Amino acid sequence: MDSSLTVLGACPLDCPDTCSWVVTVRDGEAVSLRGNREHPYTRGALCVKVNRYLEHTRAADRLLYPLRRTGPKGSGRFERITWDEALSEIAERLTAIVAEHGGEAIWPYQGTGTLGYVQGETGEAGRRLWNVLGASRHDLNICSRAGNDGLRYVYGTPGGMDPETFALSRLILLWGTNTLTSGHHLWKFVQDARAAGAYVVAIDPIRTRTADQADEHLPIRPGTDAALALGLLHVVLEEGAEDRDYIERHTLGWEEFAAEIAKYPVERVAEITGLPADRIRALGVRLAHTRPTGIRATMGIQRHEGGGAAMRAIACIPGVTGDWRYPGGGVAYSTSAHVPLRADTREDLLPHPVRTLTMTRLADGLDESVKCLWVYAANPLGSTSDQNRIRAALSRDDLFTVVMEQFPTDTVDYADIVLPSTMQTEHLDVHAGYGHMYLMWNEPAVEPPGECLSTTETFRRLARQMGLTEPSLYDTDLEIAEQLLGPAGISLEEIRKQGWVRLGVADPFVPFTEGFPTPSGRLEFVSERAGAAGLPRVAGYTPSLTARTAPSDRPHPLTLVTPASHTFLNTTFANNPELLRRSKGPRVLVNPADAESRGLTDGQPVRVFNANGEFTADVEISDRVAPGVVAAPKGHWPKLSAGGANPNAVVDERDADMGRGAVYHDNFVDVAPL
Ligand SMILES: Nc1nc2c(c(=O)[nH]1)N[C@H]1C(S)=C(S)[C@@H](COP(=O)(O)OP(=O)(O)OC[C@H]3O[C@@H](n4cnc5c(=O)[nH]c(N)nc54)[C@H](O)[C@@H]3O)O[C@H]1N2
Numbered sequence: 061m062d063s064s065l066t067v068l069g070a071c072p073l074d075c076p077d078t079c080s081w082v083v084t085v086r087d088g089e090a091v092s093l094r095g096n097r098e099h100p101y102t103r104g105a106l107c108v109k110v111n112r113y114l115e116h117t118r119a120a121d122r123l124l125y126p127l128r129r130t131g132p133k134g135s136g137r138f139e140r141i142t143w144d145e146a147l148s149e150i151a152e153r154l155t156a157i158v159a160e161h162g163g164e165a166i167w168p169y170q171g172t173g174t175l176g177y178v179q180g181e182t183g184e185a186g187r188r189l190w191n192v193l194g195a196s197r198h199d200l201n202i203c204s205r206a207g208n209d210g211l212r213y214v215y216g217t218p219g220g221m222d223p224e225t226f227a228l229s230r231l232i233l234l235w236g237t238n239t240l241t242s243g244h245h246l247w248k249f250v251q252d253a254r255a256a257g258a259y260v261v262a263i264d265p266i267r268t269r270t271a272d273q274a275d276e277h278l279p280i281r282p283g284t285d286a287a288l289a290l291g292l293l294h295v296v297l298e299e300g301a302e303d304r305d306y307i308e309r310h311t312l313g314w315e316e317f318a319a320e321i322a323k324y325p326v327e328r329v330a331e332i333t334g335l336p337a338d339r340i341r342a343l344g345v346r347l348a349h350t351r352p353t354g355i356r357a358t359m360g361i362q363r364h365e366g367g368g369a370a371m372r373a374i375a376c377i378p379g380v381t382g383d384w385r386y387p388g389g390g391v392a393y394s395t396s397a398h399v400p401l402r403a404d405t406r407e408d409l410l411p412h413p414v415r416t417l418t419m420t421r422l423a424d425g426l427d428e429s430v431k432c433l434w435v436y437a438a439n440p441l442g443s444t445s446d447q448n449r450i451r452a453a454l455s456r457d458d459l460f461t462v463v464m465e466q467f468p469t470d471t472v473d474y475a476d477i478v479l480p481s482t483m484q485t486e487h488l489d490v491h492a493g494y495g496h497m498y499l500m501w502n503e504p505a506v507e508p509p510g511e512c513l514s515t516t517e518t519f520r521r522l523a524r525q526m527g528l529t530e531p532s533l534y535d536t537d538l539e540i541a542e543q544l545l546g547p548a549g550i551s552l553e554e555i556r557k558q559g560w561v562r563l564g565v566a567d568p569f570v571p572f573t574e575g576f577p578t579p580s581g582r583l584e585f586v587s588e589r590a591g592a593a594g595l596p597r598v599a600g601y602t603p604s605l606t607a608r609t610a611p612s613d614r615p616h617p618l619t620l621v622t623p624a625s626h627t628f629l630n631t632t633f634a635n636n637p638e639l640l641r642r643s644k645g646p647r648v649l650v651n652p653a654d655a656e657s658r659g660l661t662d663g664q665p666v667r668v669f670n671a672n673g674e675f676t677a678d679v680e681i682s683d684r685v686a687p688g689v690v691a692a693p694k695g696h697w698p699k700l701s702a703g704g705a706n707p708n709a710v711v712d713e714r715d716a717d718m719g720r721g722a723v724y725h726d727n728f729v730d731v732a733p734l
Pocket residue numbers: 074075076172203235236237238239241242243263264265266268280281282283284285357358359360361363364621622623624625626627628629630694695725
């Protein structure tokens with residue numbers, strides 16, 4: 061007799077696909093975790109990383125008990141303590157900090173370890189407690205903000221195409237996105253389009269595995285995409301293929317934008333982007349005459365000084381071609397803005413207005429005014445810019461650091477108190493994909509191992525320990541889920557039963573048929589809001605730092621790009637032995653010409669360095685990158701890497717043009733034998 065049951069869940073990771081999964085539980089133990097074939101977008105496949113999720117939940121290095129540090133900060137030496145000891149020590153310290161320095165001395169540093177609406181990023185976990193204490197607000201801008209803002213100036217929202225409609229596109233531009241690595245479920249819609257005759261172009265400084273599969277790859281110079289967008293539109297105008305009717309009826313500022321386009325003839329764009337003029341022209345002609353054209357641009361493109369402007373310029377393309385008229389036309393960056401769940405920010409709980417601290421600016425922000433850093437679902441020592449300065453800031457003796465974690469990351473090593481956290485099979489959550497149009501339910505499948513607690517339960521217990529009386533601090537996870545779903549008109553029963561529900565929009569979904577949520581109600585080539593924010597009024601080209609610096613002024617000759625790794629999700633899974641093995645360890649791609657001039661041989665260990673610091677990697681000599689560009693994936697744990705650092709040791713803590721986004725793909729480095 062089979063006593064097993066199946067439990068529906070969702071992948072919590074910061075990946076656009078948010079897969080639906082099915083956990084089989086036997087005698088209280090999860091025995092398998094598989095993709096859910098019933099899900100219309102993810103259709104049963106997970107990925108190389110999450111195929112190992114159950115193994116990861118039982119990993120030997122999983123944190124199972126609260127810990128108190130016994131060695132110096134960074135030593136990673138801890139003793140096991142009870143939850144009572146941990147919570148009473150924390151409550152005492154927080155109460156004293158609030159009394160002496162005010163609540164704003166607490167920085168709740170929340171990352172993207174889970175995108176859950178209950179346990180994570182977008183959600184309720186902690187916010188109510190932090191508001192009651194008057195803690196600083198945390199701006200989680202690390203990932204996609206510059207691009208979001210760029211899109212907002214044009215469309216009024218970062219929301220765009222339903223990715224499923226790429227099946228209907230006849231020209232697909234995969235622009236600054238590595239689909240087969242960072243959200244591979246889109247690929248079958250790309251393939252469906254191809255079967256119907258679509259042409260697929262990858263625009264990426266790296267010849268990625270996605271570029272390998274495309275019909276054409278344009279190896280653009282990093283940080284010059286807006287110039288390419290304008291150059292392609294230049295050809296569209298030469299061809300007389302602009303959609304005059306659409307422009308007149310649905311856009312704002314055409315004359316001024318057309319004058320901007322006029323500044324970017326193909327020859328000039330070839331010089332800026334490093335692409336051959338005839339290939340730019342050929343793509344421009346294709347764009348001019350292929351409807352619908354679907355553009356998939358994701359976050360890679362905006363991790364630059366001019367990243368917001370790049371997304372803004374790309375967003376203008378379908379305004380000129382009229383592609384927003386058609387299913388399969390337009391731009392798809394993220395679907396988050398279509399999600400109707402609106403977590404109540406509960407400002408009413410604040411004792412007084414509070415400051416905002418910026419996630420991308422941890423090294424700068426962690427000054428004397430911060431007395432408690434509370435890290436959850438984040439691994440700043442692996443993922444945030446300027447690692448060495450963060451390490452120094454975390455070493456401060458008067459800083460009280462609490463880290464809620466599943467694994468003993470580099471960041472954990474700097475904690476005063478470590479609190480063990482549940483994983484996705486062990487807690488309840490609600491999710492929304494940012495690359496599809498479905499809401500997801502995650503039912504807890506098993507009891508947590510050891511003494512792990514969910515984020516919500518940890519905060520409920522801490523509130524009790526601190527004697528706080530605000531009733532909403534004690535809402536259960538199910539109550540929180542109901543508060544989210546109810547106002548959005550989503551039935552808890554339905555989503556729980558099926559594991560997912562489609563957002564309440566037409567299928568196929570074509571956005572902006574009723575206008576754009578901009579001040580003018582039109583697609584804005586010219587934005588007064590941008591002007592008021594000190595940005596160019598007219599969409600245009602803002603080069604990245606490395607693109608705008610003359611060779612003689614560059615402190616180091618090479619541009620480093622640090623994209624998604626195929627085997628990790630940010631730093632998550634980079635401690636899994638099998639995935640670490642498959643990653644082949646920290647590597648840096650170097651063009652044969654740059655290798656030769658430095659006397660490098662394939663496989664040799666090198667230092668990649670600049671004034672911020674250095675990291676160690678094995679050289680992979682390859683024409684997958686152009687001369688002048690080197691690439692090293694994000695995600696390796698510093699302490700598991702030779703030299704104790706990862707690429708963020710050389711990444712500047714510097715702002716993109718919009719939203720204070722990070723500049724992970726816009727740094728000068730050089731490479732030398734170790
Ligand atoms: N396997 C895996 N999947 C992931 C992640 C992961 O770590 N691993 N991370 C997840 C997260 S957090 C996010 S935000 C998304 C990010 O996923 P993506 O948006 O795909 O982001 P990146 O990997 O940073 O960059 C994508 C591509 O953009 C290219 N690129 C860099 N600079 C430029 C440029 O100036 N112009 C152009 N045209 N291209 C450029 C890079 O070479 C890279 O191939 O993926 C998610 N999915």
